[in-house]
Amino acid sequence: QVQLLQSGAEVKEPGASVKVSCKASGYTFTDYFLHWVRQAPGQGLEWMGIINSIGGSTSYARKFQGRVTMTRDTSTNTVHMVLSSLRSEDTAVYYCARGFDTSSMPLLAYWGQGTLVTVSS
Amino acid sequence: DIQMTQSPSTLSASIGDRVIITCRASQSIGNWLAWYQQKPGKAPKLLIYKASSLESGVPSRFRGRGSGTEFTLTISSLQPDDFATYYCQHYNLYSTFGQGTKVDI
Numbered sequence: 051q052v053q054l055l056q057s058g059a060e061v062k063e064p065g066a067s068v069k070v071s072c073k074a075s076g077y078t079f080t081d082y083f084l085h086w087v088r089q090a091p092g093q094g095l096e097w098m099g100i101i102n103s104i105g106g107s108t109s110y111a112r113k114f115q116g117r118v119t120m121t122r123d124t125s126t127n128t129v130h131m132v133l134s135s136l137r138s139e140d141t142a143v144y145y146c147a148r149g150f151d152t153s154s155m156p157l158l159a160y161w162g163q164g165t166l167v168t169v170s171s
Numbered sequence: 172d173i174q175m176t177q178s179p180s181t182l183s184a185s186i187g188d189r190v191i192i193t194c195r196a197s198q199s200i201g202n203w204l205a206w207y208q209q210k211p212g213k214a215p216k217l218l219i220y221k222a223s224s225l226e227s228g229v230p231s232r233f234r235g236r237g238s239g240t241e242f243t244l245t246i247s248s249l250q251p252d253d254f255a256t257y258y259c260q261h262y263n264l265y266s267t268f269g270q271g272t273k274v275d276i
Contacts, residue, residue: 085266095207095215095258097266111265112172145214156266157205159226161214 052076054146054162061168067134070165072146079127080104083149085156086120086131088142089164097156098144101129109154136169143167173197173261177269184274190246192272194259199239205260206235206244208253209271215258219244249274 057071072084086098099110101120108120119132129146144165147158174197184190194204202222207215217226219235222242232247246253254276259269 094270095209095260095268097268109264147214150217150220154264155203156260156262157217157220158207158215158260159217161216164214 052148052160054148054160056144056146056162056165059166059168061170062136063171064137064169066136066169067132068136068167069130069132070144070146070167071128071130072162073126073128074148075127077148080124081152083152083154084122084129085147085149085158086118087145087147087158089145090139090142093142096142098131100154100156102154103129133167136167138169141167141169172265173200173267175259175261175267175269177257177259177272179272180270181273181275183276184249185276186249186251188249190249190253190274192244192257192259192274194237194242194244194269196240196242196261200261200263202238203261203263204235204237204242205262206233207258207260208255209258210255218257246274 053075055073062068080103085100101108122129146162148160150157150159176195178193204222206219209215223235234245256271256273258271261267
């Protein structure tokens with residue numbers, strides 16, 4: 051069965067960077083795109099971007115361009131998301147999610163368990 | 172950017188009620204519309220895609236309709252497991268979610 055296992059909670063100071071990882075299993079890693087979505091406490095869902103697992107190309111939501119970097123490691127079936135220049139408004143649960151099919155459309159059928167990132171001095 | 176607006180923000184209902192949630196897009200999105208259910212502390216779960224297609228394993232009491240700019244999610248007979256927050260999502264090259272509708276007692 052498809053599983054996405056994310057790294058643990060992080061606490062960071064303003065201005066720092068955070069790296070969240072997502073290890074995929076139960077399917078052919080390079081067949082599917084992976085996405086990142088975040089959710090601030092008590093708030094809605096916000097799509098951050100997408101990474102092509104086979105070639106590593108990325109596309110980011112305009113809001114995060116310049117601050118987010120998504121990479122993948124095909125040897126470990128893992129994707130990483132680095133968010134830099136953190137501010138308090140970046141406090142959120144960050145999810146990785148796999149597409150419903152092999153297209154790049156952000157229709158999200160499988161989700162990781164979420165990683166809480168807290169930005170606080 | 173396309174904006175997605177859900178109504179209502181909160182909905183109080185009882186077991187057995189018919190519940191309707193509306194989602195409006197700021198411009199036509201065809202049928203590139205999905206619905207998700209989220210329970211506290213959990214990841215969202217895909218319910219409906221392409222506006223009206225039921226994801227595998229989702230009960231048939233959930234129904235999605237609409238196209239263009241106006242969409243609805245109907246729960247025909249609310250069950251205890253359905254108390255949750257529901258999000259619509261426009262998905263194409265990019266993605267935008269609605270702000271959510273909390274269904275509670």
